[in-house]
Amino acid sequence: MHRRDFITLLGGAAAAWPLAARAQQPAKMKRIAFAAPAVKVADMGSDPSSATFFEEIKRLGYVEGTNLIVDRYSAEGKIDRYGDLAREVVGTHPDLIYTTGSPMTLQLKAATSTIPIVALTGDPIRQGIVSSIARPGGNITGVSVDAGFEIWAKRLELLAQAVPKLVNVVFVGRQVTWENPGGRGMREGAQKLGISLVLAPLGSTINEAEYRRIFSSLQRDQVDGIIISEDGENYAHRFLLVELVQQIGVPAIYTFRDQAEAGGLMSYSWDIKGTVRRNARQVVEILNGGNPGDMPYVQEARFELVINLKTARALGLEIPDGLVASANAVIE
Numbered sequence: 001m002h003r004r005d006f007i008t009l010l011g012g013a014a015a016a017w018p019l020a021a022r023a024q025q026p027a028k029m030k031r032i033a034f035a036a037p038a039v040k041v042a043d044m045g046s047d048p049s050s051a052t053f054f055e056e057i058k059r060l061g062y063v064e065g066t067n068l069i070v071d072r073y074s075a076e077g078k079i080d081r082y083g084d085l086a087r088e089v090v091g092t093h094p095d096l097i098y099t100t101g102s103p104m105t106l107q108l109k110a111a112t113s114t115i116p117i118v119a120l121t122g123d124p125i126r127q128g129i130v131s132s133i134a135r136p137g138g139n140i141t142g143v144s145v146d147a148g149f150e151i152w153a154k155r156l157e158l159l160a161q162a163v164p165k166l167v168n169v170v171f172v173g174r175q176v177t178w179e180n181p182g183g184r185g186m187r188e189g190a191q192k193l194g195i196s197l198v199l200a201p202l203g204s205t206i207n208e209a210e211y212r213r214i215f216s217s218l219q220r221d222q223v224d225g226i227i228i229s230e231d232g233e234n235y236a237h238r239f240l241l242v243e244l245v246q247q248i249g250v251p252a253i254y255t256f257r258d259q260a261e262a263g264g265l266m267s268y269s270w271d272i273k274g275t276v277r278r279n280a281r282q283v284v285e286i287l288n289g290g291n292p293g294d295m296p297y298v299q300e301a302r303f304e305l306v307i308n309l310k311t312a313r314a315l316g317l318e319i320p321d322g323l324v325a326s327a328n329a330v331i332e
Contacts (some may be wrong), residue, residue: 031069033094038077038236056280079207101232127331133195141292153189173229206233260306304328
């Protein structure tokens with residue numbers, strides 16, 4: 001080979017090296033923090049909503065361990081720990097934070113105005129999370145599952161249709177939920193229906209022991225209906241709640257569909273898997289360069305009624321045909 005040919009070849013190869021090197025470089029790793037108010041870190045792998053979230057992110061091109069790092073955190077239902085957890089998460093400087101529940105979202109908002117946050121919450125305007133649904137304008141966007149104050153009264157109304165002569169109903173939830181406009185609307189609805197509605201308040205640490213404490217005080221001869229609140233902390237213990245209600249043999253209406261599928265009498269709620277997928281798409285859009293301040297806060301509009309007729313029979317209830325016909329799903 002002539003020296004000039006060799007130099008030309010060597011020069012061409014050298015010029016190609018950076019291109020080849022760039023082609024073989026792995027995609028830049030993104031890092032997100034998953035801050036859960038109650039679901040334990042150890043349980044996130046088996047939690048259906050968490051699994052749906054990561055399946056959707058993977059479908060859209062972000063694979064944990066390949067181009068995505070996920071740091072998982074949980075307050076384990078300790079409401080007074082939310083602020084510390086928010087500051088801890090923000091202190092690690094992730095590319096994005098994903099969370100659920102308005103209380104946790106508000107603590108994260110107080111801790112950072114720059115790190116993008118995607119959240120699943122109640123009404124983001126009323127709760128001070130964002131100032132505009134169409135254009136949030138800050139570092140937070142997400143999906144709202146608050147379809148209006150009337151939803152709570154609607155749950156009580158549905159339970160009253162299923163249970164003849166419903167008189168004494170207990171609402172299992174947080175004091176703040178009881179006092180908010182939805183809670184007030186539910187109490188007004190109870191008054192119109194001639195139903196006595198009282199609160200069984202959850203404490204500042206929401207865990208299995210706390211639920212067992214609440215239910216140990218409920219007597220079947222004093223309660224003929226139960227409403228389980230949609231507080232985010234209840235999600236982590238949703239199947240335990242079904243079990244505890246079954247133990248005292250009282251009809252109840254729940255927030256999540258899988259509670260009715262697990263043996264609860266009925267549920268009236270949004271499609272949680274669809275909601276989580278929408279959150280996942282927002283996360284991916286931001287990881288790809290989107291600005292949360294320009295991304296509309298999505299309003300969940302579709303609610304579904306699920307009735308478990310097998311449970312109704314076990315409770316000695318005959319669900320009216322009209323109510324069964326109005327259900328989105330019936331479990332025989």
